[in-house]
Amino acid sequence: MSKCYHCGDNCNITAIVFDDKNFCCNGCKTVYEIFQSNDLTYYYDLQSGAGTTPLAIEGKYDFLTSNTIAQRLIEFDDGTVQIVNLFIPGIHCSSCIWVLENLKKLHPGITNSQVDFPKKTVRVTFKAELVTLKELVILLAKIGYEPYISLDDYDKGKSKTDRSILYKLGVAGFAFGNIMFLSFPEYFEVGEFWLDQYKGLFRWLMFAFSLPVVFYAGSDYLISAYKGLRSGLLNIDVPIALGVLVLFTRSSFEIFFDLGSGFFDSLTGLIFFLLVGRFFQQKTYSFLSFERDYKSYFPIAVTRLSKKKKEETVQVYDIKRGDRLLIRNKELIPVDGILINGKAQIDYSFVTGESEPVQKISGDKVFAGGRQCYGAIEIETLKSVSQSYLTQLWGNSVFQKDKTTAFQTLTDSIGKRFTIAVLAIAIIAASFWMYQDSSKVFNVFTAVLIIACPCAIALAAPFTLGNMLRIFGRKKFYLKDSSVIEQLAQIDTAIFDKTGTITTTQSSSISYEGMELSVEEESLLKNTLRASNHPLSRSLYALLKEHDIETLDEYREYTGKGVQGVKDKSDVKVGSADFVGHQQQSDYNSTSVHVSANDAYKGCFVFNNNYREGVSEVFKEMGRYMDLAVISGDNSGEKTRLEKLLPKLTPLYFNQKPTDKLEFISELQANDKKVLMVGDGLNDAGALAQSNVGLAISENINVFSPACDGILDATKFKYLNNYILASKKAIKIIKLCFILSLMYNVVGLYFAVTGQLEPVIAAILMPLSSISIVAFATLATNVIGKKLN
Amino acid sequence: MSVIYLLLTISIVVALVFFAAFIISVRSGQYDDSYTPSVRMLFEDEVVKNTTIEPTTKIKKSNQLNKKQNL
Known part of the structure; x- marks a missing residue:
């Protein structure tokens, strides 16, 4: 089978040959023609089969x-x-x-x-x-x-990119480099004659360089510490801010009274390293958005039919109750309404994750968020955009609150104990020197606060988690920010949505129920389906055994109903139950295609959603250390299949509305559970926002997924457990880093409490501890990343 | 030894020039997208090579070009 020269897809039997190249459809051929006639064929030299098939677009824009x-x-x-x-x-x-x-x-x-x-x-x-x-x-x-x-x-207004971190990093790096250069002579030749002559100038220059670093580049830490203290929290920024301020005042004091050279090198180095950590942590996937609500899905404007049946374009916010709207093929229904005209085949996959379109006839209610899949329809508006069934969900208060601020990170929780310990040591050491040598009290007290400044501790988490975030990103697991990894490591309950999350919409298994078809009937059926372009026909066609291609005497397509093929006086009908003349007993909701031959009903092909590869394994492994449940908006038709697939006694909940899912999760949280929600559609949006970690499963990450904390590529679903375990390991690495940096602190504190802290020791110890922590964190996370599948 | 004043001034001025260059480059948005330019810089040469190889198709299809431009 040949590949399409434009898009790289397999060409079916009907490849279009143009300019000695194969194309899978006319759309691809047209794009090639456009490129070729405008001298743009270099496009295909860069990467073969790179194109995308254009879609029909009449009237859409x-x-x-x-x-x-x-x-x-x-x-x-x-x-x-x-x-x-x-x-x-x-x-x-x-x-x-x-x-x-x-x-x-x-x-x-x-x-x-x-x-x-x-x-x-x-x-x-x-x-x-x-x-x-x-x-x-x-x-x-x-x-x-x-x-x-x-x-x-x-x-959205004109968005402005925030580049302040780059400016701050630039200022800190610039000042750090210059101060290092200026303070270098003093490290070694303290008593030298010429140095003594000019040391005042050198020191005042250092002071000048440090001013923008403390008050501009480091301002975030000072502000954050102040805010933390005001709300009674001792976060990690408190000891950092304390260290920065003590460093700055003592250094300024020293040069004012000509006592020494101060610690300006350590001060600027500290802030520079901290900012590097912050910059590294800021890995963002700018093409993904984790903050989407229904607005990202909805069109800007729709076509309204005025009283005189004239079409006009209106902004969706201006749609009022009673307006008649024209929804074209492939357009999204923006409001709840009643179908007036036309045959509706509505794809609610945005809302429910269910991919098979639902049929509606005139007079039926249609809900906002569905996509019309067949021809144009006319609807009468019942509710405005913001009051529609789906969009009302966003009125819930979970969408207003910010999840990350409520979460206390590991670093912050250690910050509290650290601050208390450091202050205690400083006071004890100072009071000891009060009796020994009171001239050294001030020196020792400030030296303890300076050397204990938790630069390395503050760097451990950004580098570990930032690197982990990148590793996950390479494995197609995209997280909103690094705090999600910490939250993921604490999860003890996982809730899964069913449709679209643990089932796949890409492939479905087809089973046949009814009377056996004879060879002639099957051959006729296959030949009939060959002509049809309906997605269900295509998948059924692929399933049936190979038969010779025969020309049909008659072929007719009844839109929205089915197809009919006639050959040698025998005929076959494929399509909906009504169409083939069968009274459907619909005991379950799965999609089915019915077949009749010579007006006698034969049976039906049932399309079942396939479960994703590795669902049982993921449930089995995760079930070992956490509680699991499946919560679905569908009916309980799949219950027996699910029970077979999942570990015994996994709770299954069916017929759950979007708000039910949200409440289910908040109830679990009220019992002190840390809940992971795995979902996909907009109907899970509330639950994803409410949960501690909301993960969206996506078949195609370029297509929109609801607001969440992370997006997992559907092909990697089977590795979900490994990703959670890797997050737990990342937390262990951070803890090891803490121990390592505390060891550095012990060494530094020895110099500090004994009153022998020279600027040069601080200038060596501070970068050394920071760099070794960064190296350890990066190496260790890379090892985890290597082991990850 | 007062030459040290001159040297210091020069060194700081040089540093400041680079610092200013950095600020200007950030301001102009050079760091907003650090990936695309790395791909873009590889294009130009190949385009020239490509057009010299296939001058015939360009002329042959030039009437089609006009048609397509009225999209």
């Missing part, structure tokens, strides 16, 4: 002609030149970057385009009089790079 909507999306507009930043989920390789940056070859109105690969966005500068935003978007869609424009884009 009509809303972009509305000026108010277009203005909200356009970033810059001076009348002639406009700039727009578009999110294109399809960007995935170097070919994509290349072709998108050569858009100007495709249209003279485009002057410049720049791709941001990690964010999957393209920023296009175009001339407004030559090309409109709508034309630009359609052009992109035609070459297989369809931009994703959602209600979210409409709401």
